[in-house]
């Protein structure tokens with residue numbers, strides 16, 4: 592099958608605690624998959640696995656049917672930049688030393704994009720997420736959580752990822768910022784035909800946003816290998 596990101600029979604633990612037990616999850620290009628489960632069931636861990644940030648005890652992650660070897664910088668940039676993550680807390684995710692321009696630009700500079708293209712892409716994305724030039728010159732401590740999450744959203748889109756993983760990304764936003772962030776993601780998804788994973792504890796949000804919803808039970812609560820959807 593082409594055009595999908597998948598965790599296949601993935602087992603992950605922290606020390607002796609098994610968090611994911613032979614979990615399979617597939618996100619096709621163009622679809623929005625909702626992921627829900629009790630607190631501590633491993634949703635964020637699964638996001639880190641899919642984003643190639645977390646090592647596995649068993650199983651593998653594949654893109655377009657091709658297994659990916661390794662995590663983080665061991666994965667070629669052309670592969671790892673196809674997947675982006677938007678986390679719940681922009682304060683935890685953002686480097687407090689960078690102004691918003693540099694925060695958005697950093698992943699492009701890391702892949703040695705010419706500075707002219709970096710500036711153009713930052714301007715384009717700032718406009719898309721609704722950040723004005725005066726905000727772009729400020730560092731995280733001088734903007735609101737909502738403004739910082741908009742910058743994190745822009746950063747997550749700089750490489751035009753094929754897959755965007757949203758880990759409770761709108762949970763701490765007010766209703767209007769939440770709606771705007773969701774609209775930007777949905778618009779991006781349509782133009783890029785991106786696959787989107789949305790983690791949320793909010794059934795109404797999942798009902799509105801997701802094409803299908805997958806339950807992630809606590810490891811050990813179901814027979815191994817039965818969490819595939």
Ligand SMILES: Nc1ncnc2c1ncn2[C@@H]1O[C@H](COP(=O)(O)OP(=O)(O)OP(=O)(O)O)[C@@H](O)[C@H]1O
Pocket residue numbers: 605610628629630631632633634635636637
């Ligand atoms: N770095 C870590 N070291 C040790 N244990 C961890 C670590 N990260 C997560 N865990 C544990 O792994 C389990 C799954 O955590 P995870 O954050 O993936 O769950 P979650 O479903 O996203 O939870 P929530 O809905 O509360 O955000 C929890 O029991 C948690 O305490």
